Amino acid sequence: MTQTQAPDLTLTDISSLTQEAFTERLGDIFEHSPWIAREAWHARPFTDIDALHSAMMAVLRAASDDAKMTLITAHPELAGKEATRGTLTAASTHEQRGAGLDQCSAQELARLQALNAGYRARFGFPFVIAVKGLSRHQIMDAIEARMHNSEQAEFEACLQQIGKIARFRLATLFMEAP
Structure with missing residues (x-):
């Protein structure tokens, strides 16, 4: 379940x-x-x-x-292959839709895919961020900003964001008021 x-x-x-x-x-x-x-x-x-x-x-x-x-590499790229194929987990699908990533224009999608590829090439793992409450534009800006971090700083940032994602998911599971 x-x-x-x-x-x-x-x-x-x-x-x-x-x-x-x-x-x-x-x-x-x-x-x-x-x-x-x-x-x-x-x-x-x-x-x-x-x-x-x-x-x-x-x-x-x-x-x-x-x-x-x-754990970090278990996370899908934002609006990436898993989203295109419909193979995201239910929670990831809901979270990415909530941020409007399923509504990207062709230009926005191309930018996001290029940012994802650049991030993965630089760090060797996918960009992870708790998207709840963020717009797709804020997410893309965050990728660009975090590209300047060291690999260790990004490793830690991803873990911190994963913790936020988990907290949001627990709130949803237990129907906690925001």
Whole structure:
């Protein structure tokens, strides 16, 4: 079951699940990385969404750099091949649509694809940003601005953004008011 199929889920429910069921329910909070949910299960019970998010982030912080890189590279490029093919996760599809990335003009799409390619060529991994509340123009400007960072700074920036994405996804899952 995905995060969008369980709107009636409570933190009490989540805290009482087996590790397998917990991982199944929360495995997509971090893109294609159920290992984070699986390990965060050990921190139960969760008193609020922030406690759950903190437990998940602690798992991420404790992970090896290789595991962190695998997580970063699990993220799709914005308005990239996965979006074109319709193979994004439901959460990524919703997030990219919310930022208007599915409404890019041909010129905007070409610019975004060029920025994605330049970023990947420079850093070796996809550009990651929590798109909620951003316009497609702000996203493209952010790619350009972050191109000037060091590889280590971008590695850390991607992890920080992944944490934001996870928090937004948890808020959606538990129907938390913005």
